[in-house]
Amino acid sequence: MASAAFTASPYSLAWGSSIYAKVSATNSKGTSVVSQGGNGAIIWTNPDAPISVSNVPTVTTGYQIGLSWLPGIANGGTQVIDYRIYWD
Numbered sequence: 001m002a003s004a005a006f007t008a009s010p011y012s013l014a015w016g017s018s019i020y021a022k023v024s025a026t027n028s029k030g031t032s033v034v035s036q037g038g039n040g041a042i043i044w045t046n047p048d049a050p051i052s053v054s055n056v057p058t059v060t061t062g063y064q065i066g067l068s069w070l071p072g073i074a075n076g077g078t079q080v081i082d083y084r085i086y087w088d
Helices: none
Strands: 018-021 038-042 050-055 067-070
Touching: none
Parallel strands: none
Antiparallel strands: 018 038, 050 067
8 A cells, every 4th residue: 555644844734634535546657537526634742741740739748649730732733631640
C-alpha cells in the first residue's frame, strides 16, 4: 500500500484539520487520471504541557497536596483525556 505524508509547510494545516485528497500515479509512460477524492486523515500530535501548575492551599494539608493547572495552549488536535502527576 502506498502512502504519503503532508507537512505543515507549505500547507499551513492546523492541528485537527481533516484532509481531503486526490492522487494520480506516474511512471515512465505517463501520468494516470486523478483518483476519486478520499477523506479520513486527521492531523494530530501530542498536546502541549499544562501551564500554571500551582498549590491549592484550601486542599493542601499535612497528608495531601492540592494542585491546579491550566491546559496547554494546543491540545494536538484532539481532546486531552488524562493527566499524570509526577513528584519527587
